[in-house]
Amino acid sequence: MARAATTTDVFNAVAEPRRREICDALADGERPVGELVEQLGLAQPQVSKHLKVLREVGLVEVREEGRQRFYRLNGHALKPIHDWVKGYERSWNERFDRIDDVLEELKQAEVERS
Amino acid sequence: MARAATTTDVFNAVAEPRRREICDALADGERPVGELVEQLGLAQPQVSKHLKVLREVGLVEVREEGRQRFYRLNGHALKPIHDWVKGYERSWNERFDRIDDVLEELKQAEVERS
DNA sequence: TTGACACATTCCCATATCGGCGTGTAAGTT
DNA sequence: AACTTACACGCCGATATGGGAATGTGTCAA
Numbered sequence: 001m002a003r004a005a006t007t008t009d010v011f012n013a014v015a016e017p018r019r020r021e022i023c024d025a026l027a028d029g030e031r032p033v034g035e036l037v038e039q040l041g042l043a044q045p046q047v048s049k050h051l052k053v054l055r056e057v058g059l060v061e062v063r064e065e066g067r068q069r070f071y072r073l074n075g076h077a078l079k080p081i082h083d084w085v086k087g088y089e090r091s092w093n094e095r096f097d098r099i100d101d102v103l104e105e106l107k108q109a110e111v112e113r114s
Numbered sequence: 115m116a117r118a119a120t121t122t123d124v125f126n127a128v129a130e131p132r133r134r135e136i137c138d139a140l141a142d143g144e145r146p147v148g149e150l151v152e153q154l155g156l157a158q159p160q161v162s163k164h165l166k167v168l169r170e171v172g173l174v175e176v177r178e179e180g181r182q183r184f185y186r187l188n189g190h191a192l193k194p195i196h197d198w199v200k201g202y203e204r205s206w207n208e209r210f211d212r213i214d215d216v217l218e219e220l221k222q223a224e225v226e227r228s
Numbered sequence: 229t230t231g232a233c234a235c236a237t238t239c240c241c242a243t244a245t246c247g248g249c250g251t252g253t254a255a256g257t258t
Numbered sequence: 259a260a261c262t263t264a265c266a267c268g269c270c271g272a273t274a275t276g277g278g279a280a281t282g283t284g285t286c287a288a
Contacts (some may be wrong), residue, residue: 002273003245015129033235048236067234067285075205085196091189117275146246147265164267181255181264
């Protein structure tokens with residue numbers, strides 16, 4: 001078996017840096033392909049291909065208007081990534097250390113109560 | 115050019131489901147390879163290979179003890195993913211809607227003050 | 229109709245992948 | 259020393275990739 005297709009899930013789709021850049025460029029509203037081509041400095045076909053991948057995993061949606069196609073982001077599709085990573089947030093977020101302290105105190109209180 | 119190496123960054127390393135499973139298995143403490151093999155139901159060589167990828171991107175670290183190698187997670191390496199995804203959190207987290215409301219109120223107050 | 233424009237699709241190709249399988253290597257056991 | 263255990267590493271093969279380049283398709287303009 002080879003590596004999983006980029007269109008398998010959002011994790012794979014977003015592993016590609018250019019695809020993340022596209023998301024970023026789409027963060028504050030829809031954009032036609034041409035504008036993305038300019039902004040990313042990539043050839044138009046590659047941008048279209050990246051957009052296709054993003055479409056297939058539901059990260060972007062298209063609106064056709066004349067000969068232009070406006071792509072907009074569907075950030076909701078990123079939730080699975082967020083959900084998975086969130087579990088490890090404790091590693092760098094010291095705010096959780098304080099929660100740990102509180103939990104520890106509660107546990108102590110429990111012990112003392114029994 | 116082909117697809118970026120899995121060892122390029124954490125995004126690529128974690129795109130592989132089994133590698134995420136390994137992280138999950140390591141979430142609550144270090145484990146020897148054999149235990150991971152059991153838990154994941156994968157062949158030992160593949161687990162070792164996955165671990166190597168995770169090591170190269172700094173997601174896991176090893177501790178040698180006799181003929182065993184205990185791997186532990188370094189969740190901090192996931193921060194880049196979290197940071198990137200967090201920017202889109204607004205899409206699914208309604209809590210941000212309330213923040214938007216607050217910002218709107220502040221803006222209104224600013225307008226009224228001037 | 230002809231042409232220009234905005235994209236999408238296709239072909240080509242060098243490359244890295246993941247799993248299967250066999251083998252190396254160091255540590256512990258008898 | 260011979261054997262076993264716990265891993266790491268190597269080779270193989272089918273496959274999808276991403277960029278380059280060319281071509282196809284639908285829309286608007288003259």
